[in-house]
Amino acid sequence: MKQKLTAKQQKSLREIIIAGVLLAILMVVEHTESIPLFNEHSWTMLLACLVPYLLVGRDVVRLCIKGILNRQLLDERFLMTIATIGAFATEEYCEAVAVMLFYQVGEFFQSYAVGKSRESIQQLLTIAPEYANVIAEDGSVETVDPDDVEIGDVLLVKPGEKIPVDGTVIEGSGLINTSALTGESMPREVQVGDAIISGCVNGESLLKVRADKLYDDSTVAQILELVENAATKKSKTESFITRFARYYTPIVVAGAAILAFIPPIFFGEFTKWMLRACTFLVISCPCALVISVPLAFFGGIGAASKAGVLVKGSNYLEMMANLDTIVSDKTGTLTQGKFKVSAVNPAADFDKDSLMRYAAAVEQTSTHPIAVSICEAYKDEIDPTALAAVENLAGRGITANFEGRKLAVGNMKLMNELGVAVAEDAVIRSGTCVYIAVDGVYVGSIEVADAPKSEAVRAITDIRAEHVKNIVMLTGDAEDTAKKVAAELGITEYRAELLPQDKVSVVEELLEKVGVAGKGKLAFIGDGINDAPVLTRADVGIAMGSLGSDAAIEAADIVIMDDNLERIPTIIRIARKTIGISKANIAFALAVKIACLVLGAAGIVGMWGAVFADVGVAFICILNSMRTLAKNA
Ligand code: ADP
Ligand code: MG
Numbered sequence: 159m160k161q162k163l164t165a166k167q168q169k170s171l172r173e174i175i176i177a178g179v180l181l182a183i184l185m186v187v188e189h190t191e192s193i194p195l196f197n198e199h200s201w202t203m204l205l206a207c208l209v210p211y212l213l214v215g216r217d218v219v220r221l222c223i224k225g226i227l228n229r230q231l232l233d234e235r236f237l238m239t240i241a242t243i244g245a246f247a248t249e250e251y252c253e254a255v256a257v258m259l260f261y262q263v264g265e266f267f268q269s270y271a272v273g274k275s276r277e278s279i280q281q282l283l284t285i286a287p288e289y290a291n292v293i294a295e296d297g298s299v300e301t302v303d304p305d306d307v308e309i310g311d312v313l314l315v316k317p318g319e320k321i322p323v324d325g326t327v328i329e330g331s332g333l334i335n336t337s338a339l340t341g342e343s344m345p346r347e348v349q350v351g352d353a354i355i356s357g358c359v360n361g362e363s364l365l366k367v368r369a370d371k372l373y374d375d376s377t378v379a380q381i382l383e384l385v386e387n388a389a390t391k392k393s394k395t396e397s398f399i400t401r402f403a404r405y406y407t408p409i410v411v412a413g414a415a416i417l418a419f420i421p422p423i424f425f426g427e428f429t430k431w432m433l434r435a436c437t438f439l440v441i442s443c444p445c446a447l448v449i450s451v452p453l454a455f456f457g458g459i460g461a462a463s464k465a466g467v468l469v470k471g472s473n474y475l476e477m478m479a480n481l482d483t484i485v486s487d488k489t490g491t492l493t494q495g496k497f498k499v500s501a502v503n504p505a506a507d508f509d510k511d512s513l514m515r516y517a518a519a520v521e522q523t524s525t526h527p528i529a530v531s532i533c534e535a536y537k538d539e540i541d542p543t544a545l546a547a548v549e550n551l552a553g554r555g556i557t558a559n560f561e562g563r564k565l566a567v568g569n570m571k572l573m574n575e576l577g578v579a580v581a582e583d584a585v586i587r588s589g590t591c592v593y594i595a596v597d598g599v600y601v602g603s604i605e606v607a608d609a610p611k612s613e614a615v616r617a618i619t620d621i622r623a624e625h626v627k628n629i630v631m632l633t634g635d636a637e638d639t640a641k642k643v644a645a646e647l648g649i650t651e652y653r654a655e656l657l658p659q660d661k662v663s664v665v666e667e668l669l670e671k672v673g674v675a676g677k678g679k680l681a682f683i684g685d686g687i688n689d690a691p692v693l694t695r696a697d698v699g700i701a702m703g704s705l706g707s708d709a710a711i712e713a714a715d716i717v718i719m720d721d722n723l724e725r726i727p728t729i730i731r732i733a734r735k736t737i738g739i740s741k742a743n744i745a746f747a748l749a750v751k752i753a754c755l756v757l758g759a760a761g762i763v764g765m766w767g768a769v770f771a772d773v774g775v776a777f778i779c780i781l782n783s784m785r786t787l788a789k790n791a
Pocket of ligand 2: 487488490685687689
């Protein structure tokens, strides 16, 4: 374990060791008859024991008093303080020291464990760039804070430096390391013209990058914000523990009070019952639960981020464990989303080049994968200022005025809406197709082809193996294409020709079904293009390959950074493991506590037993929780 201890941890470790040694000496002295002054119940022994007690316990006592003054009684510090004062009162000095000492050992261990988990999440935080080199007009280089970079600035990124803001490479080429962001260890190649994402680390080459976004809008800042907020969204299991502790502690304190004061009325021996009551308090300390359950979730989120998956809160992790239905977008999610023009079919009295020119003119306004492919296939530049009244109709296509003509580029739905007549034999059924109309007259179509992702079939099989009952594919594409892709991927349920709002209603319909059936959850997977509303509507919205797409990062609950569908079964496994570990901890801790409480009240387990039960359970639970951090779920 190479984690360095913080100054505070080092201090408490020192205090624990010193107090431990003192306690050991005092315990030996106590039982050595030749030193009568320090026998078991002497006041000198009391004074001697106060030294290690205050060494490790002064903060606990101080915070307890502060809590009392603020009327926030009844936390674990209160339990510990009362229990140890009770032990002193009954002249069990060494026991009092031991309770406080072991309590601090537990606290120390907890802080170490939290640090360890945080460290793995913070590996993500190391993506934060510390500075940026801005090249001024005169060629001089100035080092500034990433916050001060403006859009259009030219940045110099030296070998090994982090990319400070999202931008485009304008000079140089080479490999960049995206592993901190995506968990992907293969470096990615970039060339002039490629978009480059902040937080990646430059390899061996010198790059000049034009800043396309401000730091705050860049991927890195958004991811950091997301990680920092993850802790605030609590899972049900966690809130259960918080609520539990709120009722549990007062009940225990009341129980202890009854134990201390009622039996002596009948049986006498006040000291004995007092001691039992203190034992009762020590055992009842809920630290193990209060610490280990959030720690397990923290670890689960850490493990996910190691695998290149950002989980925005432990509640989403919990839902992933109860996943029943996965609804997935097609384009860009199940398929590569990299279309290629495969055929150009002009109508009878039209030519290929004009058809492509019209299509490309309109599509240059869109970032839709179909649009990108058409612009790529048509190499010539088209003056964008010649376009007017551009309307992007999500799930259908685009209409615009161009060179005095009214153009419509989109699917059959769009043609039908505009009343464009397309001859039956011009309809393409074999794949995705874009139809083009000029002034309301059909002039031809462009076929584009997209292939399923290479890992898609395997990922779907793995998801099924995780007992996700329903997998449904949604798409805005034509029925025939949808059918073909679904068959290739082994998905039996699909819905085609949906507009973005139709996707929302399908998801709502499915949500209802899932909700009625039980506590199963529904996740929607999309690439963020045209599906932000559904991402928000599903129980869990999972955005794929959205490095750089702000809308998706914002709308999604879980972000898969490297576009790989195989991360979904992985995250389900991590989620299940996390939940399993938390539940095991809760069951184990409660079982041991209840058993010890009964035995303690009966006087069978004494103060020492209580100390070991408390620290031991916390120790085991924390160790168990830390297993979530292991990558291989
Ligand atoms: P998916 O549901 O497959 O992700 P979208 O909702 O993004 O697809 O789009 C649905 C359909 O709308 C596409 O298959 C295409 O036919 C049409 N479409 C959307 N945007 C465009 C565009 N810019 N150019 C041409 N067609 C488009
Ligand atoms: Mg889409």
